[in-house]
Amino acid sequence: MVTTGIYCRPGCGAKPLAENVKTFELAAGAEAAGFRACLRCRPYRVAGPVAAGAPELVCRAVQLIIAGVLDSGTEAVLGARLAVSPRHLRRLFRDHLGVTPDGLARSRRAHFARRLLDDSDLTVADIAFASGFGSLRQFNRDMKLVFRASPVELRSRRRKADRLAADGGLVLRLPFSPPLHWEALSAFLAERAVPGVESVRDSVYRRTISLDGEAGVIEVTRGGDDHLLLTAHLPFWEGLIHVVERAGRVFGV
Structure with a gap:
């Protein structure tokens, strides 16, 4: 304006x-x-x-x-x-x-x-x-x-x-423009999960990642009508923006 x-x-x-x-x-x-x-x-x-x-x-x-x-x-x-x-x-x-x-x-x-x-x-x-x-x-x-x-x-x-409480890990919103069919998307990812790297259980997507040679885990689940929730368990927070953007690309958000 x-x-x-x-x-x-x-x-x-x-x-x-x-x-x-x-x-x-x-x-x-x-x-x-x-x-x-x-x-x-x-x-x-x-x-x-x-x-x-x-x-x-x-x-x-x-x-x-x-x-x-x-x-x-x-x-x-x-x-x-x-x-x-x-x-x-x-x-x-x-x-x-x-x-x-x-x-x-x-x-x-x-x-x-x-x-x-x-x-x-x-x-x-x-x-x-x-x-x-x-x-x-x-x-x-x-x-x-x-x-x-x-x-x-x-x-x-x-x-x-806005503040997101977490029982361990850092929780962030991944906003999207509805509709997003979470159950169908998580089922699609479950069928194609890489053993030992990815898994989908109880509608929660989990993936192990490597940051400068150190292991971390991210979890993504449905958060609301316009966002997913990403929980990150990482060895350090430097470069978190790239982890979040890569996760967003997996889900098309």
Whole structure:
């Protein structure tokens, strides 16, 4: 909404006049244009499609960003992986997504961190590294750029209903757009489970994973009408964002 400087997700209860609405392909594009997330619909809690309809090169770049190439690398590194110059890559991103590669990576990390601030009791330092940030300084700077507030301030604003209690492990929501037929999906995965790696029992999907040579376990089950619940038992939280994104791809959310 150009009059308020706030961006919303589709379906938000806010009803601005049509002439006061500007649309963006991505939340990251709205943030790059100076808009901040709506506190009512909280668009950062739902991951929408990325690069739908964009050229193949942009789609490949987005997948590399999701895989974490820009968590520690630069746009030059990303361009080299795709055999294009950083300048050409930035132009393609601005033309098709409305944001630079660095801007998209920053938004992705910040949105995941905001979910952890809301849903978990992890420390701010643990959340920074779990979300792919290289340092606490970068974490504080980027959260202020995206949300106009520090991580500590954002943690103090969380809603009581957001906090997820866990009997061991860290619990996170995996939001999806209904419908999702959980019983059929879990049965499909059970038939194709890799022995010793995956299992499905009592509608709970379990999988062992390896993080830098150390073992961990994730569990996924139906959480509500619009989200799954992922419980992670990991040796450390650094890089958690990639574990969650890989789990989301398994379930198509």
